Amino acid sequence: MSESSIAKRAPIGWRLRSRSTPYVFLFPYVAINLVFFLLPLIYATVLAFYQTNGPARRAYVGWSNFTFVLKDADFHKALWNTTIFAIFSIGLQLPLSLGLAMLLNAKNDRFKGIFRLAIFAPNLVGQVFVGVIFSVLFTPRYGLFNRGLQALTGWGLEQQWLGDSKLVMPAIIIAAMWMYVGFNMIYFLAALQNVDQNLIEAAKIDGAGPGNIFLNVIVPAIAPVATFVVVTSTIGSYQLFELPYNMLKNNGGGYGPSNSGLTIVGYLYQNAFTNGDLGTGAAVGWLLTFIILIISLVQIRIVGSVGSEI
Amino acid sequence: MNSLQIFVLVLAALFILLLPFSRTIAFKYGRFVLLLFVGTVMLMPFVWLICSAFKSTDAMSQYSFLPPVSKISSETINLGNFHTLLAPESTVQGPVTFWRYLTNSLFLASTLTIVSLFFSSLGGYALAKHRFAGRNLFMIYMLASMTIPGVVLLAPNFAVIWRLGWMDTYKALIVPGAVGAFGIFLFRQAMLSVPNELIEAARIDGCSEFRIYLQLIMPLVRPMSGAFCLISFMGAWNAFLAPNIFLQSQSKLTLPVVLNQYMGTYVQHYGVFLAGTLLAMIPPAILFFSLQKEFISGLTSGAVKQ
Structure with a gap:
């Protein structure tokens, strides 16, 4: 040495x-x-084992913070909403990101940089600002989203999105899709650009079709990045708060009509900072950590076993 | 059927017509049209936001973007939203204007960026180019700390900040964010590729370790520094949860917190908070366009092996 x-x-x-x-x-x-x-x-x-009233006063309550949260209908609602959001982030938004990355991943394209920038641009805006913008975009009759929907499909001009408890989560999913589809696309694009072109050429010479090349050459090559994107998207999705809290500011005080837009972190925020019970907040924090840990481990397991089969 | 629907149908028909002649040309055309559609959808809210900021409340409900040229006048297009937005509002701390919040945000985001750039790169250098007892164990600890979601710390950190007497101060936001495992790893990764011979040569010449870091290593990892600055600036600029919890005086608030307030205040005149959102988007946009290349390479450097 x-x-x-x-x-x-x-x-x-x-x-x-x-x-x-x-x-x-x-x-x-x-x-x-x-x-x-x-x-x-x-x-x-x-x-997590104390009940507090602000940071100054507290009393030992044992496991009752956890039992309270686990029995609380609001927590069930929050867990359900957040899980739905995570499922759509993985199941709808990531395939779209991959599709866009594949569309962009062409040789000799003058417009590639412009399209990439346009699709990535929403990511420059924070969740708060996106929330502010979409709270107006979804306005019945006047909102740009409603008008665009009306023009394209002939339906939706008068639709209440943020005031209808059934449509709050779809609206949040749409706003998040606009915001994050380009972010994940950048990762997929980088992975696609690293795929060995010789492998694809060799597969073509051997008579493989585009579907075959995608499944047997491209998918294994981008599997590590895909795992990374799936796991980080899930972790991010489960911590969703600022986007719905701002989007729904004027609908149910940030949580939507009858808590239809309440997320787990929103529930934590309500308990710890609106009601001043930091103990319950800490308990929710641990529950969320536990949920995220289990889901990430399962995902890494699944993707790992799929990868080894190929 | 309206003109937009007819336009979409014509585009689709063109693709089907092209298909029998040449698949390559048809797919090239299809790809371009699809990308154009997605790109337009992505940029539409920005165009809409810029138009909305300058529209009067009446014009806002009448026109999606700008009114037709014949209707453009000071009645429909004006700076009214900005006048309302920038007018001083009276608070317990005396009159506060929107510029104050903008300055607060600028101050906080740039301070956090500079401080964390310094400490993260310093730590990254120690991990990349120094051997010391317990280094591997230390790195495992850092990695493990990154897997704990930040929200679990929200409630206890509130108690810590309160006990330190840092409520309603910028310390509460700057100190905890001054350095993190993510930044250190980012810089370690970039600094690993600096040749050891270069560092040893500098040591033999009698360079102090700090000078090696500052004058030899830092210039070599400039692209990573650019990416890191952008990531931390945007993170601090867009932060809502922590400032919302720790800051109390109206005169100390940052843009995201204030815009959230304004949504309630100007519920009937949303042009006002849209104008504020537009102003709030300018500084990160400027930074992004000057550091764009570094940003994308920095984003993906952890996930994709080059």
């Missing part, structure tokens, strides 16, 4: 300084991590 041989030749003071360097450079991370990650994480475990 040349590094150590140089260290041996160097004077003692320099050597000590060099040895302590990584610790000094990593100190800010360690300090901040301890105070704002590890300590709160431990505290979250303690807090």
